[in-house]
Amino acid sequence: MQSKQVVVVLFKVKPALVSVWRLLHRGAVIGGVDSAVHPRVVLENKTTSPLHCMVILKNWHFGLQENKPFGDAARPDGLTPASDRLLQQLQERQQELDLLDITFDHTGGFVNPGLSTNDSVNYINGKLSLDSPAKTDIGCEELGAIRAVDFLGSGYTKTVLKAALPQGLFVALKSVNHQGTDMRLCMEDFQDSQGCHELVSFKLRKEIVLLRRLQHPNIVELKGQCQDSALVGGITAVLEQGMPLQMIQLLQSPWEERFRVCLGLVRLLQYLSRSPLGSIALLDFQPRQFVMVSGELKLTDLDDASIQEPACQEDSDCLLQFPHRNFTLRCSPSRICEGLNEMRNLYNAYRYFFTYLLPHQAPPLLEPLIHQIMNSTGDLRQGINETLVAFEEVLHMYKSGLHLENLPPLITRDYAVLKGMRSVANMEYRCWPSYNQQGCVLSVHSAREAALICNSHPQCTSFSLSSEKTWTGRLLASFRSGFSHLVPDVNSAVYMRRVKASGAVL
Secondary structure (H helix, E strand, O other): OOOEEEEEEEEEOOHHHHHHHHHHHOOOOOEEEOOOOOOOEEEOOOOOOEEEEEEEEEEHHHHOOOOOHHHHHOOOOOOHHHHHHHHHHHHHHHHHHHHHHHHHHHHOOOOOOOHHHHHHHHHOOOOOOOOOOOOOOOOHHOOOOEEEEEEEEEEEEEEEEEEEEOOOOOOEEEEEOOOOOOHHHHHHOOOOOHHHHHHHHHHHHHHHHHHOOOOOOOOOOOOEEEEOOOOOOEEEEEEEEEEEEEHHHHHOHHHHHHHHHHHHHHHHHHHHHHHHOOOOOOOOOOOEEEEEEOEEEEEEEOOOOOOOOEOOOOOOHEEEOOOEEEEEEOOOOOOOOOHHHHHHHHHHHHHHHHHHHHHHHOOOOHHHHHHHHHHHOOOOOOOHHHHHHHHHHHHHHHHHHHHHOOOOHHHHHHHEEEEEEEOOOOOEOOOOOOOOOOEEEEEEOHHHHHHHHHHOOOOOOOEEEEEEEOOOOEEEEEEEEEOEEEEEEEEEEEEOEEEOOOOOEE
16 A cells, blocks of 8 residues: 655754754654654755755654554544543533532531422421422423423523423523533634533533522522433523513612612521531622522522632731722631631622612611611621621611601691592602602501601602502502592502691691
8 A cells, every 4th residue: 555645844944954854864753753764855945935844754654554543643542632621621520519519418418409498498497307298300301391481591601591381380491501602612622512511511510519409598499400311411400480680670679679689698698608518609799690589689600609718828818809999818727718708708799789779768767777787898897697687687677667766656647547448540750769660659667657758748648558568568658649539448548638728738
């Protein structure tokens, strides 16, 4: 069989050519080729470029045979350097998943993954036995009957679809984003679609493991999963369906709803500081990592969570860096930056949530407590436990109406009360922030607080209270400038401002 020629052209200046020729005669190995045999060297002078050296070798000079791999492909294990790197990354991801299981076992994790979110809370509080029947997960068989109805969003790694269960309930299906940034970058580096799919899928696998280990009312509930064995890395997570957090919309909502978001976040961070896996840091702490479920904030992305606190030799190793502030914690005797994960989460909560949602339009009598929270978290003077105590105090005062103790007891005497009636053909006016964008609907603790609000609105002539309540148990009051007539309604009461003899509204 006639062997083919391999031509190597070296674009070098003349002294380099002499060195190449000497190496070839000495039997040097160039590019993995044994040149002990004498190749044929052709020197060419070209008018437009430096002197060229063309080295013409037979295939047998490389020790090769026809149609056989050579170079990296000829390695005994069949791997290339790129394959090595990909394999190493896959092994590192697997070790990360193994660490989660080892840590959970070591810390004596106690939450049964079959329990629902509410059940896990009761169990943590000692109100539920482990013998309770486990909730059935949605698996591959059940997924076959699920119908995708909407596209909810996608990111670097994952795609989320809204799907309908046969019972009419909706869930979120989270899977690998084949067109995402992570997949694209992996393909550019490794050119291995199967390996890249498996590598990118590890983030979703990690998230599933964490969702099974961490159960809290402010973490989305994992309802099931499916591992498609026909496709490497083809994994789908079935999650409680929520709506992406819209900060602009949230900024326009009543203070009570914004406080609820911040309170839920603080409760979540307090849980993460003492979770079954230890103290957990949310490294990619952004509003987009959360969703809203029936008015409650819930964490939905955990793939960038870290269960390890940094090691240290001195205090300077325990540095928390943010765009406008830096903090240094103490290095513990065990050479760990203890509390760093907790403080990282708390300050991110301050700069992404508290700053925008908490102070604005807060009830005036609660402002001193709110300012204390803002100052202590902004300077990291207190930890998450003290912060949660402060939030719970604000909630207690707001729900109980203790912040209204100084209201005049007879403030409602200037109003005529018509119980069991409801106004119709109302003349609405807008106020901000309102539960109704077309009118003025605010939450109040009692008729006294509603009267105080109506007195502060020049256009208000009446308000009504119904049986409808907010999440805190406060009443919803509708304020208006007038109405046409009244109709019977046992769940409503109308308060009309009395008119002076001069015709002016009191």
